[in-house]
Amino acid sequence: MKEKTPGEMVEWAISAAGFEGLNPQSRERLEAYAREVGSWSEKMHLVGRGRLAGNLELLVLDSLLLLRAAEGGGLLVGKIADIGSGAGFPGVVWSIARPELDVTFFERRLKPQLFLERVVARLGLDRARVIGDDASRFREPASFDVAVSKAAGRLAVILPIADLLLRPEGVYITIKGRAWRSEVPGRRRTAMRLQSAVELGGKRGTAIIFRKRQIL
Numbered sequence: 001m002k003e004k005t006p007g008e009m010v011e012w013a014i015s016a017a018g019f020e021g022l023n024p025q026s027r028e029r030l031e032a033y034a035r036e037v038g039s040w041s042e043k044m045h046l047v048g049r050g051r052l053a054g055n056l057e058l059l060v061l062d063s064l065l066l067l068r069a070a071e072g073g074g075l076l077v078g079k080i081a082d083i084g085s086g087a088g089f090p091g092v093v094w095s096i097a098r099p100e101l102d103v104t105f106f107e108r109r110l111k112p113q114l115f116l117e118r119v120v121a122r123l124g125l126d127r128a129r130v131i132g133d134d135a136s137r138f139r140e141p142a143s144f145d146v147a148v149s150k151a152a153g154r155l156a157v158i159l160p161i162a163d164l165l166l167r168p169e170g171v172y173i174t175i176k177g178r179a180w181r182s183e184v185p186g187r188r189r190t191a192m193r194l195q196s197a198v199e200l201g202g203k204r205g206t207a208i209i210f211r212k213r214q215i216l
Contacts, residue, residue, distance in 0.1 A: 010031045011027075017201075022097060034060065067093070067094050078102070080094065081162075083135045084107065085116060092120075092128075102128075105120075108132065135164075142165070143167070144167065145166070145167060149172075155174075155184055155208075162210065163191050172210045173207060176205055177206070191214065194209075
């Protein structure tokens with residue numbers, strides 16, 4: 001079977017996620033981004049080694065599904081933090097699909113950091129920035145309204161970082177599989193409280209949403 005082109009992968013993900021109304025410029029940027037990920041993955045481990053094309057189009061799909069869940073919950077306001085960005089999923093996809101968002105990418109590994117900086121510059125993502133450090137060491141706590149991650153670690157590890165980054169009442173959203181409830185830490189470990197869980201289409205998992213509550 002002939003391997004899909006970056007454009008075909010992107011169009012499939014857009015259609016599967018129900019984002020057919022995405023404007024032409026965003027579609028072109030998503031295709032350029034997919035091309036960059038594919039090219040750089042031949043030089044370094046950015047996405048799953050195996051079926052690159054299949055993995056890539058599912059990563060775009062998951063990012064769009066997560067974006068839809070966030071928008072459906074009225075969550076996308078203010079500043080966004082993408083924790084452990086790696087190749088940029090979902091943050092780069094969000095920046096492309098919704099260029100009005102202010103997105104900060106946290107990536108401590110040098111090679112993915114350089115890749116993200118290249119993508120931000122080449123795609124003209126003017127409201128995005130890359131911080132080459134661990135998000136847990138960020139010196140401006142309580143700076144973000146929304147935190148997001150994909151495959152960046154278990155909830156017991158990520159939620160305290162989201163707690164650090166978020167303003168009071170800020171939200172953290174991620175995708176998890178069926179066993180996500182087993183990852184939720186005890187209430188005393190973080191101010192993050194489970195708000196909702198939304199099943200995503202295409203059997204792609206569950207969007208888990210936590211809100212930062214004041215600890216009394």
